[in-house]
Amino acid sequence: MLYDRLMAVDRDHVLRSAAALLTRKSTATMDEVAKAAGISRATLHRHFAGRDALVRALEALGIEECETALDAARLDEGPAADAVERLVREIESAAGLLAFLYTENQLFEGEEQNQGWTRIDDRISALFRRGQLAGEFRIDLTPAWLTEALYGLLASGAWLVQSGKGAPRDFRPMVVGLLLGGALRHPAQPREES
């Protein structure tokens, strides 16, 4: 039906507004979320049964955007380092949402997390492992740690930009530069830019 289609675009718009707001203020109330999306609390409730449902929908959105980014980054092709750069490029627009979900997930002690995340973790871990096997990456840092560190750096980068202490255009070089190269100068190894 026509209405369903309209609901669909509205729902997506609401979801993205909520993501943008909750990224900045993770404790925002349902009323604030509604206002931020330009709708009433009643309508918000018609889209999402409750706060839980909203957060889970945001989680699904984040997972979806991650999967899309992972696909677009073609992690299997070419040097692993370049794949990492592509990944950060593709995932940059979702970094704020990821930061929100990343910290949100720390709240639940035992609760098993959405299976989608483990799948994403696996794909990213596999990339780092591939880089290690190819001799590109050091082997004394586990893929699990590199994956976790990537999340942390994405969140830190998003916050730095959010707070105005860093320029948005520097986001990718910051994250990639540190994740791959670290803070030390490596005179013989200037990373070639694509």
Added chain:
Amino acid sequence: MLYDRLMAVDRDHVLRSAAALLTRKSTATMDEVAKAAGISRATLHRHFAGRDALVRALEALGIEECETALDAARLDEGPAADAVERLVREIESAAGLLAFLYTENQLFEGEEQNQGWTRIDDRISALFRRGQLAGEFRIDLTPAWLTEALYGLLASGAWLVQSGKGAPRDFRPMVVGLLLGGALRHPAQPREES
């Protein structure tokens, strides 16, 4: 008076229990905090007027531990890279608390943050700047970003250990290894361990 001294040690014990609990479950209720400390909610309220007061006390504790770690790490001495390693070593025990406060601070949009943090930020930034001026660190990553990244990696590392996906003994090499060296192999540059 005697009671004051007793209260003091109790207060500190309560504070550290609260830190340990809130590190794992940042939404823990006052009742849970009290139970975790082995006291009643009434007594908890006698120590800290309310939740705000408790969090602010935790913030003060975190700042204090950071300052202590910064002092102990002697950031001005020797190569900056070694100073970073010392800093992570000294700050490791507070990493969980830091992670809690770090994410807690993201909640408040405009609210000016505790001045203690800017002071700590400045000291760490100064360390990275020193390393850059000495030619140790690359200059295309700003000290502000390196500082933020350090926080992010400390938090990520703490969570990785918390979740059991990483061994506690690996915490420092993980954080320092990635922050300084990055993921790439640098064949000619094996970092000498102290």
Added chain:
DNA sequence: CCCCAGTGAGACAATGGTGTCTCAAATGCT
């Protein structure tokens, strides 16, 4: 032994967010 500061347990109202409902107004299609 008595005193008394400190504690724990519980009652209590106040608060703030949530979820549900109603109804009038607006919107869009025919």
Added chain:
DNA sequence: AGCATTTGAGACACCATTGTCTCACTGGGG
């Protein structure tokens, strides 16, 4: 214009947490 559907605004009860209070109890010091 007429109709169906969706919306916004508000009212409402509900719930969890908080902050305050009382009161009985314990345990250590005089």
